[in-house]
Amino acid sequence: MELLRFATAGSVDDGKSTLIGRLLYDTKSIFEDQLESIERTSRDRGDEQTNLALLTDGLRAEREQGITIDVAYRYFATPKRKFIIADTPGHIQYTRNMVTGASTANLALILVDARNGLVEQSRRHAFIASLLRVPHLVLCVNKMDLVDYDEEVFNRIKNEFRQFATKLDIGDLSFIPVSALHGDNIVHRSENMPWYDGSSLLHHLEEVHIASDRNLIDARFPVQYVIRPQAQTNHDLHDYRGYAGMVAGGVFKPGDDVVVLPSGLQTTIAAIDTAKGPVDEAFAPMSVTIRLADDIDVSRGDMLCRPHNQPKVTQDVDAMLCWLSEDKLSVRGMYALKHTTRNVRAQVRELDYRIDVNTLHRDETADQLSLNEIGRVRLRTTQPLFLDEYRRNRTTGSFLLIDEATGATVAAGMIL
Amino acid sequence: MSSHTYELTHLESLESESIHIIREVAAEFERPVLLFSGGKDSVIMLHLAAKAFFPARIPFPVMHVDTGHNFPEVLEFRDRTVEQLGVRLVVASVEDAIAKGRVRERPDGIRNPLQTVPLLDAINDNQFDAVFGGARRDEEKARAKERVFSFRDEFGQWDPKNQRPELWSLYNGRHHKGEHIRVFPLSNWTELDVWQYLAQENIELPSIYFAHQREVFRRDNMWYAISQWTQPREGEEVVTLTVRYRTVGDVPVTGAVESTAASYDEVIAETAATRITERGATRGDDRLTEAAMEDRKREGYF
Numbered sequence: 001m002e003l004l005r006f007a008t009a010g011s012v013d014d015g016k017s018t019l020i021g022r023l024l025y026d027t028k029s030i031f032e033d034q035l036e037s038i039e040r041t042s043r044d045r046g047d048e049q050t051n052l053a054l055l056t057d058g059l060r061a062e063r064e065q066g067i068t069i070d071v072a073y074r075y076f077a078t079p080k081r082k083f084i085i086a087d088t089p090g091h092i093q094y095t096r097n098m099v100t101g102a103s104t105a106n107l108a109l110i111l112v113d114a115r116n117g118l119v120e121q122s123r124r125h126a127f128i129a130s131l132l133r134v135p136h137l138v139l140c141v142n143k144m145d146l147v148d149y150d151e152e153v154f155n156r157i158k159n160e161f162r163q164f165a166t167k168l169d170i171g172d173l174s175f176i177p178v179s180a181l182h183g184d185n186i187v188h189r190s191e192n193m194p195w196y197d198g199s200s201l202l203h204h205l206e207e208v209h210i211a212s213d214r215n216l217i218d219a220r221f222p223v224q225y226v227i228r229p230q231a232q233t234n235h236d237l238h239d240y241r242g243y244a245g246m247v248a249g250g251v252f253k254p255g256d257d258v259v260v261l262p263s264g265l266q267t268t269i270a271a272i273d274t275a276k277g278p279v280d281e282a283f284a285p286m287s288v289t290i291r292l293a294d295d296i297d298v299s300r301g302d303m304l305c306r307p308h309n310q311p312k313v314t315q316d317v318d319a320m321l322c323w324l325s326e327d328k329l330s331v332r333g334m335y336a337l338k339h340t341t342r343n344v345r346a347q348v349r350e351l352d353y354r355i356d357v358n359t360l361h362r363d364e365t366a367d368q369l370s371l372n373e374i375g376r377v378r379l380r381t382t383q384p385l386f387l388d389e390y391r392r393n394r395t396t397g398s399f400l401l402i403d404e405a406t407g408a409t410v411a412a413g414m415i416l
Numbered sequence: 417m418s419s420h421t422y423e424l425t426h427l428e429s430l431e432s433e434s435i436h437i438i439r440e441v442a443a444e445f446e447r448p449v450l451l452f453s454g455g456k457d458s459v460i461m462l463h464l465a466a467k468a469f470f471p472a473r474i475p476f477p478v479m480h481v482d483t484g485h486n487f488p489e490v491l492e493f494r495d496r497t498v499e500q501l502g503v504r505l506v507v508a509s510v511e512d513a514i515a516k517g518r519v520r521e522r523p524d525g526i527r528n529p530l531q532t533v534p535l536l537d538a539i540n541d542n543q544f545d546a547v548f549g550g551a552r553r554d555e556e557k558a559r560a561k562e563r564v565f566s567f568r569d570e571f572g573q574w575d576p577k578n579q580r581p582e583l584w585s586l587y588n589g590r591h592h593k594g595e596h597i598r599v600f601p602l603s604n605w606t607e608l609d610v611w612q613y614l615a616q617e618n619i620e621l622p623s624i625y626f627a628h629q630r631e632v633f634r635r636d637n638m639w640y641a642i643s644q645w646t647q648p649r650e651g652e653e654v655v656t657l658t659v660r661y662r663t664v665g666d667v668p669v670t671g672a673v674e675s676t677a678a679s680y681d682e683v684i685a686e687t688a689a690t691r692i693t694e695r696g697a698t699r700g701d702d703r704l705t706e707a708a709m710e711d712r713k714r715e716g717y718f
Contacts, residue, residue, distance in 0.1 A: 006496075061577060338588065341440075400583065
């Protein structure tokens, strides 16, 4: 069974938690004791209906304020697929969580309230989903019950969004009119909207094709850990030296010629080991251990790739940054940079521009980035990195900036 | 996996993600430790750790936070497993902590909440900087909000409103001396995934996870075992039932469920059909308040 990860985003009160609650409820993924617990809480709070949002808003502060503060992960399965939902808050000061949820998502689900249409947050979320290259995007127009299931309202929002989306790079875009509260078009097609001839949300999630979204062309293996058994008792293992890691792209096979970066030394793959025994091939995102034919110096942070298909080796990095910290980005500031299994330091040399996420206007006079702001920067690193464009590979094209004093993750970077 | 389409099953994806996390910790931390209680989640975690470093040994010790109220089958299993894998076992004892006056026995005798102090003491004494826990996000709503790499301050506290964003498969383990990171490699596994994987890998578990006869009594809608710490009160009738455990914890607060599931396949069928969460069905202590888990986690609990 395949695993699909999707992120949900919406503005405050778009009914996102209700929608997730509905998906869980209608796929029978909610347990009786959980339901009893939220029914009791709903009653205590005087809610008219059982508040499905309470299923995901698990923190005390969230319940008190009635808003979602942090990404919550939820799990459900149908006979066709297993799903991991990253439920990301729409509240403006917590937008950084959308970036977190979107970074691993196969699909992003953006909710808008049919009564309000597109708002600043919807545009922002669509932009973030496209920036993070979530391959599939679904716009759910929610609360259709409150606009009398009017096709006109749906079409107006759909057209407005399409127009906005032409400025973005979105691979696959779908629109679904729903009422999360009443379950219209969530699991089953709604009888209240006979004018809609697309699939229900769940059907779409089950059928959307995700297998081709990975990069199976550019072979990349960041060395994560060197396995050297210190086995006095087992002499067979005395000379064992394996390079453990997760394949970040392409396919590796025993006998393949490989080059080790940064040394540039070439050798061949002797074997690909797993605890269950050797395998004939390894592809993303398998965790394996590669043994090489020659005894050469390889350590954590190095990368194996094919001699005729190598990433860019450079200390100059052009990237889009999503700023995640209350402390502003400072030009000339030094940060720790984490890229695949490589840790280096980086200085911000230039801020080329800051993007207004509502108009997509580029402000080239900007000299800083604040929390939730996005801009294009040029970095200089203390050691070379082995880079692919983020659009080609989400693993070898992404990095974090970390504040060296506090240890906080301050930015998510996507290489251009 | 099918080599023609380069697809992984959901269990292969989850396994690979967990192994990646475990290796990342071994590479970036100086003194990791893996919490091992003999419960099914910690058994899987230990199994994944063995896989991650194969054919070398697991390069860190394991730790059991021992409430002193153990199922004997589980203790025996713990010791045997640790010996087979050749890893060092550290025991942090609630009983010792009570004897030393570090914590006080509660009037209700429940010791799960008392584990926090000996856990944090052992982390400090051994200078552990990364602590693997087997918690899953599907278990409980506060856990659903927690990161894979979860920062703990010098008091072991979790601050749910100030968590580091966690993106892609890049994990930020930065911390100062005295602080540590809790690491949850099974974050994305569900109870059903766990059982399916145990079956697929044919992993041994303590026998109490499978159906057996036991003398139990009914209290607060749960079946509790008769033991040296738990006796029926007046009016609580003792019956012999065929039961099994869905979770393994402090004996006085861990309930059994009526079940005839004696094999993995039977447990999987039962788990797929169940309508009650495992903590709801078996953990008396989680029912204390709506936010019981969040409150305990803030203080440094698992």
